[in-house]
Amino acid sequence: MVLCSGGNAYANYTPGKTTSPPAASGGSSGKDIYASAGTSRIRVTQDSGPTGGNRGTLSSTDVAWKPPACWYEPVFRPEQLKKFSETVGGGDVSVHESWWGVDLWTDHYRDKQDSENWDDTLSTAPGYKDYNIGKDGYFWRSVAPDKTDPDSWDCGRIMFWQDAAEIPKVPNAPTSKTLADYAYNKIEVPGTQIELKPQAEPTVNLPTWVWLDKGTFKDVKVRAELPNTGLWAETTAKPVALHLEPGTDDAETFPASGDCQINDDGSIGTPYTKGNADKTPPCGIRYLRATNGTPYQLSASVTWQISWEGSGGANGDLPDGTFETTQDMNVQEIQSINR
Known part of the structure; x- marks a missing residue:
């Protein structure tokens, strides 16, 4: 398998078999549905401090410190993923893998066809039946604000299911510390x-x-x-x-x-x-x-x-x-x- 660290790999189902994406990127008319793994859903608000005038972000005094390169977030409920897969069928399934084509999404998330995670071992990602409709939870996907960061490859799982009110027990799952680090650059x-x-x-x-x-x-x-x-x-x-x-x-x-x-x-x-x-x-x-x-x-x-x-x-x-x-x-x- 060849991985291109400079950008996304556009998968034709199996990692390593790539095709070019269409001219227009995937999206959705739903207000809260995004096709990009570079877009975090973390909501940031300023509770106190200046709201006008000359302002700027901080530079860390520790040159070795940086916020997390990637983590996982809940993205779709079953009904949302069904709509996205069957009407859009083009977008990011992980930080460095995008699926362009309805069949790629429906095969895995509707018809139980296994796929592969883009991790060190190319571990198996079991398929799902009918988008888990009827279950309470979310499909989670990796997020990387800067996909050119080599450490963003640490989040190689393709989008996976997690029951509601539970945080996945996987490496790079979000924590309150993740959010604190993320907020640092928003101050x-x-x-x-x-x-x-x-x-x-x-x-x-x-x-x-x-x-x-x-x-x-x-x-x-x-x-x-x-x-x-x-x-x-x-x-x-x-x-x-x-x-x-x-x-x-x-x-x-x-x-x-x-x-x-x-x-x-x-x-x-x-x-x-x-x-x-x-x-x-x-x-x-x-x-x-x-x-x-x-x-x-x-x-x-x-x-x-x-x-x-x-x-x-x-x-x-x-x-x-x-x-x-x-x-x-x-x-x-x-x-x-x-x-």
Whole structure:
């Protein structure tokens, strides 16, 4: 058998016997029926956090971490699969296998003809009689948001039956942790447009204070649910630190690491007051050279601590995430300063 990792294999019933799909991809007029194993049914809602303005997704601080490459989800009830098989007859039966032709679907799911799973052993997938009509449950299919990920081949079972209110006991079956990981990439956090004191345009050799009040950053909570499974997870991102990069080597940060801690009340730094222009701020920058037509790019990156809780009392932590924004910094140089 030849497997093409770059995309789907279009099976003429038996894996390895392939044909080209029709020009139009399979689908269904049913609102809740999809023919693509690249489309997850996980529903994601944001329970708290920003709903407008400049927002973006997090980058994990752990470069080795990634969400699951694939898992299984309930897709069809018996009546839905009957309609799909006998009227559409074209679509994904697993992540890397598609059946194009009504006979391929009806042979296996209506007429009890065995097929093969695309796993390491090409295990037998027993056929079904009349789509299991009269039984309570769902046909489950593998899902892979990125089919080019080599790990997505781990979900090689073709669509299979599972009784209602039960999670399949198979490798890569979904868990609340699966949903928490999935929600990680759906978290949108606010951008970081910091306020600068004593003036918006810094002056060479004078410290610029960075201050964000407690209303700027709040926890962001995202809820993910997989319908018809009872599985859910809430993933929470909590801001814990701000990191400053001045955009030039001719600058100093305060503290020297550039890491400004977020205070207990959610604020960052200490408010600037008149007369503090020559003092060292707890969070800030001092530029040592003026700009010359091209502004420095001040980078402000917030670190977010990620935790989750889910169905069945499950909970845990995920790698911290960061979100970075930049802003122009024009630095002036003057000969004398009156305070």
